[in-house]
Amino acid sequence: MKIATFNVNSIKVRLPILLSWLEEARPDVVCLQEIKCLAGDFPALELKGLGYHAEVVGQKTYNGVALLSKAPARDVMGSLPGNDGDEQARYVEATVDGIRVASLYLPNGNPVASDKFAYKLAWMTRLKAHAEALLAQELPFVLAGDYNVCPTDADVFDPAMMSADALCQGDSRRRFRALLNLGLVDAFRVFHPEPHRYTFWDYQQGRWYRDEGLRIDHLLLSPQAADRLIAADIDKGPRGKEKASDHTPVWCEIA
DNA sequence: ATGGTAGCCTTGCTA
Numbered sequence: 130m131k132i133a134t135f136n137v138n139s140i141k142v143r144l145p146i147l148l149s150w151l152e153e154a155r156p157d158v159v160c161l162q163e164i165k166c167l168a169g170d171f172p173a174l175e176l177k178g179l180g181y182h183a184e185v186v187g188q189k190t191y192n193g194v195a196l197l198s199k200a201p202a203r204d205v206m207g208s209l210p211g212n213d214g215d216e217q218a219r220y221v222e223a224t225v226d227g228i229r230v231a232s233l234y235l236p237n238g239n240p241v242a243s244d245k246f247a248y249k250l251a252w253m254t255r256l257k258a259h260a261e262a263l264l265a266q267e268l269p270f271v272l273a274g275d276y277n278v279c280p281t282d283a284d285v286f287d288p289a290m291m292s293a294d295a296l297c298q299g300d301s302r303r304r305f306r307a308l309l310n311l312g313l314v315d316a317f318r319v320f321h322p323e324p325h326r327y328t329f330w331d332y333q334q335g336r337w338y339r340d341e342g343l344r345i346d347h348l349l350l351s352p353q354a355a356d357r358l359i360a361a362d363i364d365k366g367p368r369g370k371e372k373a374s375d376h377t378p379v380w381c382e383i384a
Numbered sequence: 385a386t387g388g389t390a391g392c393c394t395t396g397c398t399a
Contacts, residue, residue: 138390138391138399139390139391139392141391142390142391163391163399165391165392189392189393190391190392190393190394190397190398191392191397191398191399237398237399239398239399245398277399331389331399332388332389332390332399333388333389333390334388334389335388374390375389375390375399
């Protein structure tokens with residue numbers, strides 16, 4: 130089973146690129162972030178045309194996540210536990226073919242000296258608590274999405290320039306490592322130890338042209354999923370097209 | 385030159 134994550138930065142604008150990529154890459158499950166629309170405005174019919182079901186947690190203008198799957202999704206959960214007052218659309222989780230899959234859009238957190246950064250850290254603490262609850266079930270699961278965290282300086286084109294950014298803060302990285310320390314596996318790094326492999330390139334200042342990016346989109350696997358992991362990679366194809374998202378898809382394959 | 389890009393039911397916010 131091939132599972133992918135792709136921050137599309139507006140599903141409306143990115144639909145042609147998404148559809149052509151789905152036809153070429155044929156993932157079984159796709160976690161989308163920043164769809165930037167209400168569930169009722171999600172292009173479900175176009176995706177159904179390629180054989181995908183869609184579970185959508187939408188929001189107007191900002192955020193919004195979705196889970197596409199060839200097989201129907203079961204037991205859908207539309208928010209991250211731990212804060213009933215949180216109205217930002219950043220989490221959807223469901224079971225597909227016996228694997229629990231989450232599409233998550235972790236808060237960016239900039240600027241660091243703001244309530245946005247506190248919200249990011251609190252969100253990561255909630256994610257860890259939820260991962261612990263999932264681990265207790267001892268079943269395969271994949272937490273995939275835009276984590277807005279560069280795990281190490283090897284995931285940053287210019288660590289010094291980015292050192293004050295919320296994506297590279299020690300507090301952000303420690304919480305990301307806390308997920309790994311639970312036993313979750315960064316699928317990409319199992320096969321690709323080399324530094325400077327990116328999933329995001331800013332639209333500004335020729336970052337894509339110069340390959341100056343960040344690795345912030347990740348698939349974290351439970352031990353039961355990691356035992357079946359056979360491949361993972363970044364697909365840079367969609368980032369090089371006209372009207373591209375600033376992110377590109379990352380995927381893993383589970384036997 | 386305190387800029388630069390993209391998307392949003394925009395004229396500022398988010399990334």
